[in-house]
Amino acid sequence: xxxxxxxxxxxxxxxxxxxxxxxxxxxxxxxxxxxxxxxxxxxxxxxxxxxxxxxxxxxxxxxxxxxxxxxxxxxxxxxxxxxxxxxxxxxxxxxxxxxxxxxxxxxxxxxxxxxxxxxxxxxxxxxxxxxxxxxxxxxxxxxxxxxxxxxxxxxxxxxxxxxxxxxxxxxxxxxxxxxxxxxxxxxxxxxxxxxxxxxxxxxxxxxxxxxxxxxxxxxxxxxxxxxxxxxxxxxxxxxxxxxxxxxxxxxxxxxxxxxxxxxxxxxxxxxxxxxxxx
Amino acid sequence: xxxxxxxxxxxxxxxxxxxxxxxxxxxxxxxxxxxxxxxxxxxxxxxxxxxxxxxxxxxxxxxxxxxxxxxxxxxxxxxxxxxxxxxxxxxxxxxxxxxxxxxxxxxxxxxxxxxxxxxxxxxxxxxxxxxxxxxxxxxxxxxxxxxxxxxxxxxxxxxx
Numbered sequence: 075x076x077x078x079x080x081x082x083x084x085x086x087x088x089x090x091x092x093x094x095x096x097x098x099x100x101x102x103x104x105x106x107x108x109x110x111x112x113x114x115x116x117x118x119x120x121x122x123x124x125x126x127x128x129x130x131x132x133x134x135x136x137x138x139x140x141x142x143x144x145x146x147x148x149x150x151x152x153x154x155x156x157x158x159x160x161x162x163x164x165x166x167x168x169x170x171x172x173x174x175x176x177x178x179x180x181x182x183x184x185x186x187x188x189x190x191x192x193x194x195x196x197x198x199x200x201x202x203x204x205x206x207x208x209x210x211x212x213x214x215x216x217x218x219x220x221x222x223x224x225x226x227x228x229x230x231x232x233x234x235x236x237x238x239x240x241x242x243x244x245x246x247x248x249x250x251x252x253x254x255x256x257x258x259x260x261x262x263x264x265x266x267x268x269x270x271x272x273x274x275x276x277x278x279x280x281x282x283x284x285x286x287x288x289x290x291x292x293x294x295x296x297x298x299x300x301x302x303x304x305x306x307x308x309x310x311x312x313x314x315x316x317x318x319x320x321x322x323x324x325x326x327x328x329x330x331x332x333x334x335x336x337x338x339x340x341x342x343x344x345x346x347x348x349x350x351x352x
Numbered sequence: 353x354x355x356x357x358x359x360x361x362x363x364x365x366x367x368x369x370x371x372x373x374x375x376x377x378x379x380x381x382x383x384x385x386x387x388x389x390x391x392x393x394x395x396x397x398x399x400x401x402x403x404x405x406x407x408x409x410x411x412x413x414x415x416x417x418x419x420x421x422x423x424x425x426x427x428x429x430x431x432x433x434x435x436x437x438x439x440x441x442x443x444x445x446x447x448x449x450x451x452x453x454x455x456x457x458x459x460x461x462x463x464x465x466x467x468x469x470x471x472x473x474x475x476x477x478x479x480x481x482x483x484x485x486x487x488x489x490x491x492x493x494x495x496x497x498x499x500x501x502x503x504x505x506x507x508x509x510x511x512x
Binding site for chain 1: 353355356359360363364367368370371372375384385388389392393396397448449450452453456467468471472499502503506
């Protein structure tokens with residue numbers, strides 16, 4: 075049986091064609107026997123790619139805010155809240171805001187805790203007791219999270235008077251940062267601009283929310299009432315509130331107008347005189 | 353990486369053996385070609401330094417068997433094929449050889465490589481046990497049983 079097996083197996087030979095094709099394959103695979111063994115770093119490329127995707131994806135998931143909470147009194151600060159309801163960024167939009175942001179340590183806290191800390195902050199409570207207005211604006215694309223955040227903040231601030239909470243769509247206020255305003259102020263600015271198109275972002279920037287609110291209030295009642303006298307007195311109030319710039323421009327306008335009058339009068343006088351002599 | 357001469361020598365030297373192992377494990381020619389490519393590519397790229405010819409031969413046996421097993425694992429194939437399909441030049445074979453090979457191929461998988469290594473390559477049971485990584489006594493048992501089976505199939509004439 076040994077011999078029979080041996081003979082039978084002996085008949086099995088690798089075909090020449092098989093050998094040749096294998097040689098050709100190896101030659102091709104090694105690029106003419108020049109290729110080195112696949113370098114380690116090339117094998118790591120997919121692993122590194124996956125790693126990067128995870129890191130970037132994780133970064134995107136955690137560090138890109140989905141909802142912004144804009145808190146304005148005069149300090150304007152903005153909290154970026156990620157999809158896990160954690161505060162991931164604190165941005166300030168004026169010097170008061172910078173001070174406030176520096177005094178707070180609210181990064182990576184839950185947003186409700188962060189808002190509570192801000193509300194209980196000394197500066198803030200002092201401002202609020204001085205009858206300043208605080209607006210808290212929740213900005214997000216229209217989804218369930220922003221609704222939840224808004225209602226949470228509303229319940230947080232329900233005891234405070236002078237505090238207004240509202241919701242703004244992110245598209246609506248997308249130009250806020252270009253104008254150097256926080257979202258909450260920008261929203262007020264838009265409101266104000268609808269009433270008085272001459273108002274600019276720079277005017278708004280250093281106004282407190284109380285001033286802006288008063289201005290909005292007065293302008294809207296302005297457009298509603300027909301009586302002129304009321305109008306004027308309110309205007310004066312506003313101008314005192316907004317600062318010197320408006321007052322100065324009005325004074326200049328008045329001056330020009332007076333000057334024009336003067337000129338006309340002189341011209342007439344001269345003309346008459348000549349005519350009489352001839 | 354190994355040189356072209358080395359690879360060509362290895363192909364000449366071991367391709368018959370690898371062909372037979374493929375025949376034992378696989379059922380068609382395309383797979384055999386696959387195995388040849390896999391095995392020799394591994395040889396080209398490996399940095400194993402062989403102590404002796406025997407070592408090299410054992411390396412090839414082991415690598416081939418592993419490659420065959422991997423291929424079989426990789427997709428489901430459970431069909432039996434007649435010998436004509438496995439061997440390219442069946443016409444050159446005598447009916448006796450055919451009968452013997454068919455008998456070997458009809459054995460359960462675990463007997464086939466043992467039979468080949470023992471009867472054709474003349475390895476002893478301890479050597480086979482080292483190559484296949486099995487217990488020596490297991491190899492003895494496998495050899496005895498396969499001998500019985502072959503004897504039944506081939507109308508045993510009692511010769512060893």
